[in-house]
Amino acid sequence: MDLLSFLAKYDDTLKNHFIDSTTFLSTSNRIQNNLIKCTADVEMDYIKSEIKKAPFVSIALDETTDVANLSEVSIVVRYVLDGIPQERFLKFLNVTSERTADALFKIVCDNISSLEYGSKLVVQSYDGAAVMASHLGGLQAKVKEKFKHANFVYCIAHRLNLVLSRNMDNIKDCKVFFLTLSGLASFFSKPSKRTRALDIHVQRRFPKVAPTRWNYNGRLVQIVFQYRNSLIHFF
Template identity: 40%
Template structure:
């Protein structure tokens, strides 16, 4: 933080006791900065006429499923602005569950009429016309038209093109997909449960 704020750096260097290097203090400082950041976004969104939401869910290295939510809107000077809004830990991966997570983040911003677009990948749970996220979101935000993420479209196009032209690449992408499904969060939870049971049984046998 000091690299971008000379006054903060001078204050930090002048302190003989407080250094703020513990993880607890740093997390508290980050939380304070994030609150100020959220307040500024709320002000900007309040002064714009149209807002779009982008969301994408993935599983991190700790096997936690997280969804990133990003807002895109037009400033009064007609500048298109894109801002990260929040990371959400996802428990329910159904269309309704993911929609509820997005709605919970958007609700304080009061975007009932302003939300005119929503962008996700092409997975059925996100883009489905029955109970997909884009369909459930329209129940609350009727003006939010679904737009398939162009980055995901490009990725799928390149992947299918490579797979169709070269058999070795087809096998490569198939293996990558298989690895993802094999090491899914559900399997990880099962493996962790079995590991705990084995450890408890081992310690019980030693006692």
């Protein structure tokens, strides 16, 4: 609605539509969701047509936790058209209730089936979690078993995070520093009494810490530094 209101300031047709129309404003949540779905369907058809022309395709999955504390998997495909690499984000899928290798394998197979590129799949890329990367029963092993040419490539961003983490672990002062900060984040994550005390006295919560995501540690350092005086007073 905010976007439509903004566009109406610069589009007389849209502006007059909102003023004069009495039967179809197209602003209800149901209609807007239908419009979004139509747009997504057109985009997906376009991606599918590109994939049909591409000689090879790779797929990348990454799991993250959103602001509502739900676990989601992002799906991205990459391919080459006329010598130019193309990368297309497809969707987010909620996997909070089921994050096993079998469940993720079904997601990959459904995606490959819907876009019809099973015979072209040459690369699969995920993070380093055992459910993803294990060569025994992990996702990459299951995909490799069904799609013989789908070589596994370790997630580059994840590898960089691990390199940074392992280097810091070998420097005693750095290791103690980050363990202390992550301890603060864990201590104030629960119970609710601690969280409420932090809200009252500091008015800022600590972000969750993930050992394989270096940017989470960076955010934590910035927040502690920014609110250091309030935290000292609170303690």
